[in-house]
Amino acid sequence: MIPATYIVTTLIGIFLFFLGKNRIKNICMNENKKPHSLNIYHGLFPAILSIVPPLILLSLWIICDDVIFDQMLKNRLPNNLIIEGKQTFLILLAAINNIADGIIVGEPERWMMDLAQKLIIWRGHSDSLISIITIICSFAFGLYALSFVKIDFRARNAVEKLIMIGLIICSLIAIITTIGIIFSVIFESIRFFKLVPIYEFLTGLTWNPEFEGAARAGSGQAGLSTYGSIPLFVGTFLISIIALSVSVPVGLLSAVYLSEYATKKIRGIFKPLLEILAGVPTVVYGFFAALTIAPFFRETGGLIGLDVASESALAAGFVMGIMIIPFVSSLSDDVIRAVPQSLRDAALGLGSTKSETIKKVVLPAALPGIVASIILAVSRAVGETMIVVMAAGLAANLSLNPLDAVTTVTAQIVTILVGDQEFESAKTLSAFALALTLIIITLILNFFALQIVKKYREKYD
Amino acid sequence: MTETVESIVNCKNVSVYYGQKKAINNISIDIGRRSITAFIGPSGCGKSTFLRTINRMNDTIDSCRIEGTVIVDGKDIYDPSIDVVPLRAKVGMVFQKPNPFPKSIYENVAYGPRIHGLASNKSELDDIVEKALKGAGLWNEARDRLDESGTSLSGGQQQRLCIARTIAVEPQIILMDEPCSALDPIATSNIEDLMSDLAKEYTIIIVTHSMQQAARVSQKTAYFHLGNLIEYGDTKEIFVRPKDSQTEAYISGKIG
Numbered sequence: 001m002i003p004a005t006y007i008v009t010t011l012i013g014i015f016l017f018f019l020g021k022n023r024i025k026n027i028c029m030n031e032n033k034k035p036h037s038l039n040i041y042h043g044l045f046p047a048i049l050s051i052v053p054p055l056i057l058l059s060l061w062i063i064c065d066d067v068i069f070d071q072m073l074k075n076r077l078p079n080n081l082i083i084e085g086k087q088t089f090l091i092l093l094a095a096i097n098n099i100a101d102g103i104i105v106g107e108p109e110r111w112m113m114d115l116a117q118k119l120i121i122w123r124g125h126s127d128s129l130i131s132i133i134t135i136i137c138s139f140a141f142g143l144y145a146l147s148f149v150k151i152d153f154r155a156r157n158a159v160e161k162l163i164m165i166g167l168i169i170c171s172l173i174a175i176i177t178t179i180g181i182i183f184s185v186i187f188e189s190i191r192f193f194k195l196v197p198i199y200e201f202l203t204g205l206t207w208n209p210e211f212e213g214a215a216r217a218g219s220g221q222a223g224l225s226t227y228g229s230i231p232l233f234v235g236t237f238l239i240s241i242i243a244l245s246v247s248v249p250v251g252l253l254s255a256v257y258l259s260e261y262a263t264k265k266i267r268g269i270f271k272p273l274l275e276i277l278a279g280v281p282t283v284v285y286g287f288f289a290a291l292t293i294a295p296f297f298r299e300t301g302g303l304i305g306l307d308v309a310s311e312s313a314l315a316a317g318f319v320m321g322i323m324i325i326p327f328v329s330s331l332s333d334d335v336i337r338a339v340p341q342s343l344r345d346a347a348l349g350l351g352s353t354k355s356e357t358i359k360k361v362v363l364p365a366a367l368p369g370i371v372a373s374i375i376l377a378v379s380r381a382v383g384e385t386m387i388v389v390m391a392a393g394l395a396a397n398l399s400l401n402p403l404d405a406v407t408t409v410t411a412q413i414v415t416i417l418v419g420d421q422e423f424e425s426a427k428t429l430s431a432f433a434l435a436l437t438l439i440i441i442t443l444i445l446n447f448f449a450l451q452i453v454k455k456y457r458e459k460y461d
Numbered sequence: 462m463t464e465t466v467e468s469i470v471n472c473k474n475v476s477v478y479y480g481q482k483k484a485i486n487n488i489s490i491d492i493g494r495r496s497i498t499a500f501i502g503p504s505g506c507g508k509s510t511f512l513r514t515i516n517r518m519n520d521t522i523d524s525c526r527i528e529g530t531v532i533v534d535g536k537d538i539y540d541p542s543i544d545v546v547p548l549r550a551k552v553g554m555v556f557q558k559p560n561p562f563p564k565s566i567y568e569n570v571a572y573g574p575r576i577h578g579l580a581s582n583k584s585e586l587d588d589i590v591e592k593a594l595k596g597a598g599l600w601n602e603a604r605d606r607l608d609e610s611g612t613s614l615s616g617g618q619q620q621r622l623c624i625a626r627t628i629a630v631e632p633q634i635i636l637m638d639e640p641c642s643a644l645d646p647i648a649t650s651n652i653e654d655l656m657s658d659l660a661k662e663y664t665i666i667i668v669t670h671s672m673q674q675a676a677r678v679s680q681k682t683a684y685f686h687l688g689n690l691i692e693y694g695d696t697k698e699i700f701v702r703p704k705d706s707q708t709e710a711y712i713s714g715k716i717g
Contacts, residue, residue: 263523340560342556342558342560343560343562343563344521345518345521345554345556345560346556346560346561346562346623346626347562347572348518348521348549349516349518349549349553349554349556349627350549350550350553350572350573350576350626350627350630351545351546351547351548351549351550351551351573351576351577351630352546352549352576353546353576356576360572360576361562361572364563364564365562365563
């Protein structure tokens, strides 16, 4: 029913498009004048109005009706039913929904079957109702819009305005989602900081969220589990630095080669190959790190008498660096190539060698873009999780030694949130506090990076 | 007016190819020291290509190949033993579109002396920069804003900055590839005055679309057409009594 409604509404729109177009054509013929806008805009205006708002309405309804049904089911639950906690209720509702969808596990109780039956009927009614409303709306909006179509109606301006509204909505979606994410993280973090003091979280040197239980919730003493986030951030910092010290030089120098020295043919082969690196899933890098690189480092370290942990920051950081190379090189290559040839000619014409031209003219001119590519690399490194989980371990050691096992913020968030957990415990909530801190740190990093770019930007046309 | 001047550039049977296409066809020409020579001709006639063979800027184009000999100041510049770096320091170039580096005015001028190690300390470098800016007639306008970006100047000032940047390396020859085509008439006339001053010390070869400009500034003019050097001689002669009918047609505005 619902898919049919989508199709019918679209057909109405197409129909109105031709109606509008023909109408303006006829008016023009009768009055022997030129319309303000091209005929196509007189068709588009009613078409857009008859398709877009009704379909938005329909989609919203589909999203919202489950909430209404749940409320209606809740009112019809048997009175003698004893419900413990919010979770049980949600599970009950899910069970009824499943029965209505035809997924029946075991022998459900009689009242559940009845409610499921009712739910099926409600859904049918709701679908019919909204389909009718949508189609009526579609006609109404479309015909209303059609009544505007006249010789001096500024249809182009109207259509452009509608499209602009569409563009605004699209850009708002991204912004609102970001704000939503930040706020949800903030609220959960506040709950966490009620359980664990913020200074302990920010300055504590031990991260040990296990053994949550009576100790903190009951007596309020610092007890068994500790939430000092410093080791995690130090681990993130360490691994990111290792990753960047691999990816930035290698990426930048390969970008210089590709853009300044490589012939067209070599570039045509190398660049796609490098970009394939960016397409490899991080899990694959993860086991490459864990199964190939980490043992290699351990054995090599053993040969020269170094004690390398089997899961080391070095292995994870190194492989992460390899992963980031294409981001740095591909973006830097683009910005270096965007430096105008006239600047290279100027430098060469003054008797610069190729290397002087690159070092003193091309790279400074490309600096803002290069910094941007490095910022991207940093945020990839800080946000990367999989490689760390697989290759660097989960031990929250406070260590700057790249040969030790360390862990990062994101890897901890994953381990905290994987599997079953209670939503009320400090352990679960700590994931949000970690996320919030991470967001703030990356924001600060980006801010400073942008300031640097602004300061050293060398403008060229 | 026609005194014999000592020549500094001697080209013999020079041909330039882009891939299979012949852009310059067997040109021989001698260019006099401390004078202004203009290359004129319709678009695509090869005058810029020929200009760029004199400081080997064509090397930057992969498909480009050169035959014949180009002798600058007594040396064959296409001899394998020649290094292009000192050659380009000796033969400076000013381009069609002003192309200052996105650096400060000071740094723009100091760039050349720095890479060639012409100054041993800061005050020497300051002197070179000041002298070059004075030479390019930009000192009065730029002395108080040496730290500002070169790109913040107006088009004509930018072009004079490019000239200052070129003469800071103390070249013997300055090649100018349509240096005024992106400038307004006032800036153009400033640059033309400057060229006449510079010709006392430097050899200037200018490619130009404007016949009036060639007539105003140059002592000698070469007319190019389809990769051939049609006529070369004293500017006055060429403009008043062209020997070749093609030159006459171009100068009188019938082709071009």
